[in-house]
Amino acid sequence: MNKAIETKNLSKSYGELKAVDRVRLSVETGTIFGLLGPNGAGKTTLISMLVTMRKPTSGKAKVNGFDVEKEAGRVRESIGIVFQGQSLDDELTAKENLEMHAAMYNVPKGERGKRIEAMIKLVGLEKQLGKEVKTFSGGMKRRLEIARGLVHHPKILFLDEPTIGLDPQTRAGIWQHIKKLNKEKGITIILTTHYMDEADRVCGKIAIIDYGKIIAAGSPKQLKNELGGDVVSIKCREPEKCKKLLENFGWVKDAVKHNGMVNIRVEKGEEKIPKILAAIGKQGIKVESASLRKPSLDDVFIYYTGRTIREQEA
Secondary structure, eight states: OOEEEEEEEEEEEETTEEEEEEEEEEEETTOEEEEEOOTTSSHHHHHHHHTTSSOOSEEEEEETTEETTTTHHHHHHTEEEEOSSOOSOTTSBHHHHHHHHHHHTTOOHHHHHHHHHHHHHHTTOGGGTTSBGGGSOHHHHHHHHHHHHHTTOOSEEEEESTTTTOOHHHHHHHHHHHHHHHHHHOOEEEEEESOHHHHHHHOSEEEEEETTEEEEEEOHHHHHHHHOSEEEEEEESOHHHHHHHHHTSTTOOEEEEETTEEEEEESSHHHHHHHHHHHHHHTTOOEEEEEEEOOOHHHHHHHHHSSOHHHHHO
8 A cells, every 4th residue: 555654763853852753654545543642742743844844853754755855845735734723814704714725725716616615515614604714613613724724635634633622522523524534535634632532433543652752553453452451440549559559469460540540451350350359458448449441542552651641741
């Protein structure tokens, strides 16, 4: 399969700080690929180099077969971008925003109307086409930005935190539209996010980035299967004491304390729960609840980094 993106030892440094550190990445054409990690992990810097907004300090990168440094113009022509911050003109209508973008990308005048109509229908904003953007909700603005990024028919659409700051219902709607355009238009989607559960549902492949390095990559299912075992979550009055106690058992693969909970990973969790509760009870620690589940992408992140995304952000 053709590669939409290929990087080799791609790096970006600011003095002694390595924002992106020798990243090797390969993204197949037509996939939804997620870059997961906390704020400051290097996601946005990596995307900025791929869309030619920042020059690499070292290494190579190709987007749609074009070198990001030597063929920057060809790269820009073949991609669409939805930035993390809102970049629409609130005083213009939705149609005027799209027309301005189409003109900037030299879309022929005779085609602009049809393309705008098709893209606005794709994101479900037909009734808002003639309305000023300042009257739109946050979710509607996000959908309009996605439509704008598609007007010039890019092969790759970059989405930098497309649902940040939106309520859960609106986020679900945005992801639905993203999956729809990928399926119907065959566009490669590159998105950054720190919502692990959403990436699990949407992305065909993911890469986890931390401190500028890719620390794990594969399909969500593959990464969770590689982790293996079950996760037992214990809510108790003394989580730190509980964590230290459970870490001493040889059959406990790892234990992480977060938000008053202790999550431990074990094989055959249903058989281990009685032993866990008995051991905690002997130490006089009161258990409020216990649950069993399969590993999530959050657990994968914890395994590779030693912390959750929320802890890293804090």
